Amino acid sequence: MATYQQILVAVDFSDECRQVIEKAQELAVQFDAQLTLLHVVEYTSTIYAGDIPLPEDLELDQRMAEQAMQRLSECSQKLALEGIQLLVEMGVPKLEIARIADQRGADLVVIGSHGRHGLQLLLGSTANGVLHQAKCDVLAVRVEGS
Ligand code: AMP
Secondary structure, X not given: OOOOOEEEEEOOOOOXXXXXXXXXXXXXXXXXXXXXXXXXXXXXHHOEEOOXXXXXXXXXXXXXXXXXXXXXXXXXXHOOOOOOXXXXXXXXXXXXXXXXXXXXXXXXXXEEOOOOOOOOOOOOHHHHHHHXXXXXXXXXXXXXXX
C-alpha cells in the first residue's frame, strides 16, 4: 500500500474547498504526512472583462496574493490544522499546482473534482490539467453536488 509523506492541497476558496481540505487532512493523519495548502492567484492580465483584456496591474496582483495568504491562514485556523504549510503562487493554477508539487517533492496532490469553474464537465479544467501535468499521484475529491 502506498504511503504519502508530502500532501499538497489545491485550495480555490470555493464553497466546496472545505471538503477537499478535510479529505486531505484525513489522509495526512492516516499517513502522518506533511500537509501544504496552495492557492494560485491568476494574474490580472489573464482575467478578461468581456472581450477586453485588462492591463497588467502588479500592485493589484501583490494585494491579491496577500489576501489569499490571509484566507489560507483563516482556513487553516477554522479547521484547526496544525503544523501545516501555506503557500500562495501567481500564475496559471494547473501549471503552478503541478510545478509546486514537483518542486516540493509532493507525493500526492489533492484537488477538488470541481471548483469555481462549475460542474459542466466530468472533471473541472484545473483538476483535469493537474492530472495530465503532475508527476505524482493525484486525488480528485468528488465534491458534493457533482
Ligand atoms: P475547477 O477547475 O475550477 O473546477 O477547479 C477544480 C479544483 O482545482 C478546485 O476544487 C481546486 O482544488 C483546484 N483549483 C482551481 N483553481 C485553483 C486555484 N486558483 N488555486 C488552487 N487550486 C485551484
